[in-house]
Amino acid sequence: YVATIGAAVALLFIVDRSGEGRIARDFGAGFAGVSALVFVTTIPASAWGQAQCDAFSIVQFAIAALAGAGLAVVASIDAAGRTRLRRIVSVGLLAAALAAVVLLLFPQCLAAPYANLDPRLKELWLDHVDEAQSLFVLLVYNPARVAARYATPLMGMVLLALRLRQGGWRRQDTLVGVLLVVAFIVSAWQVRGSTFSVAFAVIPLSAWIARWRERVEASPSPRTSLRMAAAWLLSVN
Structure with missing residues (x-):
């Protein structure tokens, strides 16, 4: 990183x-x-x-x-x-x-990180280590864990993409964005990488919630309050 x-x-x-x-x-x-x-x-x-x-x-x-x-x-x-x-x-x-x-x-x-690992160790040990599983393995055998580990980073990347599309992009968005994308790629290789991708995703998600809170304070209404609550709920992992 x-x-x-x-x-x-x-x-x-x-x-x-x-x-x-x-x-x-x-x-x-x-x-x-x-x-x-x-x-x-x-x-x-x-x-x-x-x-x-x-x-x-x-x-x-x-x-x-x-x-x-x-x-x-x-x-x-x-x-x-x-x-x-x-x-x-x-x-x-x-x-x-x-x-x-x-x-x-x-x-x-x-060389690959496990290039020197005995194939028997990979088959009998590494393939059964939970945190060493890839996104693609989890999609097949444990889809519920995919939602827990990857939904929040995906939401963070979507929010950053929307910000880029709408304008107002800042240099700090670039730094957070590249860190989040790299962490997500690492987590797709091994789920342990989601420890960082989830943490990086907190930054755009918290900014999203803060913007909705400002809207509620500026023009309070049941509709904006519900949207702020939805942002809170969607950001919970």
């Missing part, structure tokens, strides 16, 4: 340099700096060269440092961000550099 926020900041910078350039620069510098601080304070010096794909190690540090510092540099250089095309090219080159680092230095981290 940190990578998702970073990608969103870079995208916002590409779209609007005047409003997002300083934010992108500061975010990139802070991201790289914090990553370096975490690396040197939590990883023993003897393990600095050990690549761990599922824990913070030289892999995550190298990617975070390059991505953060690169974004800060791109956002700071006027020639690199003067036009939208230049921003696209600059950020694209940074993305290519990140891809090259992963492909050349840490290709093992591109």
